[in-house]
Amino acid sequence: MFDKSTWIKLPRNVVVGHDVLSDLGAVVDDLSVAGRPLVVTSPTPNRLVGDRVRAQLGSNPATVTVEKAGFDAVERVVEAAKAEEATYLVGLGGGKPIDTAKMAADRLGFGFVSIPTAASHDGIVSGRSSIPEGDTRHSVAADPPLAVVADTEVVAAAPWELTTAGCADIVSNYTAVEDWKLAYRLQNVEYSEYAGALSRMTAEMLVENADSIKQGLEESAWVVVKALVSSGVAMSIAGSSRPASGAEHLFSHRLDRIAPDRALHGHQVGVGAILVAYLHEGEKGMWRNIRDALAVIGAPTTAADLGFDDETVIEALTTAHRIRDRYTILGNGISEAAAREAATKTGVI
């Protein structure tokens, strides 16, 4: 008897482009969400476009400003939503307020709208939240946004390193998919050909366009946001972050525990992808293409670029497998000698 089933949750409206913030009211109307919104943002995005967003939402919606991500912030948003009798949330800003809104919406059983002001990683469109707590970080499943409204004029004006971090998060899909396939072959982990192919194609298209991704060009923001959307869709199809998160993400999550907020998520996973590609295929493999693409974009390719010393990178690489139960090329852990060889041969240290 055929007994398979799948449930793919996707955003209903994805609106990307020049001045699309002016369409926000229409996008929300189209969702048919009744009642009042609560805007969840952080200080800079609020200062830059908060008033424009609120004007589009009508009825002068209340705003919660998140300075620091974490479960406390999620709780504060939940309480504010109840106090304001809000019926849906609007996440406005970078990954921090969007993840907070996503988690709070999940807790409340509300829908939420994502308005990214930076293309810093694929969490701005995905159904995953990454919430820090103490020196750990929880990666939690939630529903994806009902709508994504990404104004490329706003995104293009964000600090350039946020965009290069988003690019590197996409480039890291190469190794994430290789890890996923490996887990399928060795551990019989469920693998989706569609999600794997979409994720890899997204990385390939970004790398092919790497030369045209330039600071100050709104077209670059367009290319990167579209890639982040595509990567988010791959995760939705898979029903997990597997298509976009393999050993390079474990490495980054480990760095986050050793030194929180030292470097951007995307930059860490980019350097992780160089190392992990080397571990998969050795000296003649993809790692050079990954490194060169990151270098063209202007993303970090070495430990020093990230602001880490060599020993921290070795520690993170040899202990990354402990982060979560996700089979990757790291298996049950690689030796210090293997980690040092990979990091040295690739020029990461």
Ligand SMILES: NC(=O)C1=CN([C@@H]2O[C@H](COP(=O)(O)OP(=O)(O)OC[C@H]3O[C@@H](n4cnc5c(N)ncnc54)[C@H](O)[C@@H]3O)[C@@H](O)[C@H]2O)C=CC1
């Ligand atoms: N859901 C997921 O899969 C993932 C979620 N995350 C979460 O995302 C957070 C990191 O994301 P970020 O976007 O780096 O954090 P963020 O929201 O703190 O933004 C980074 C900085 O950029 C500024 N910014 C944003 N847009 C701007 C603009 N248009 N102009 C000027 N400044 C602007 C913000 O004010 C902030 O200072 C982490 O705290 C983590 O919790 C990180 C990785 C993956």
Ligand SMILES: O=C(CO)COP(=O)(O)O
């Ligand atoms: O960052 C992500 C994908 O790019 C999400 O992955 P995690 O599930 O490892 O948090």
Ligand SMILES: [Zn+2]
């Ligand atoms: Zn990521």
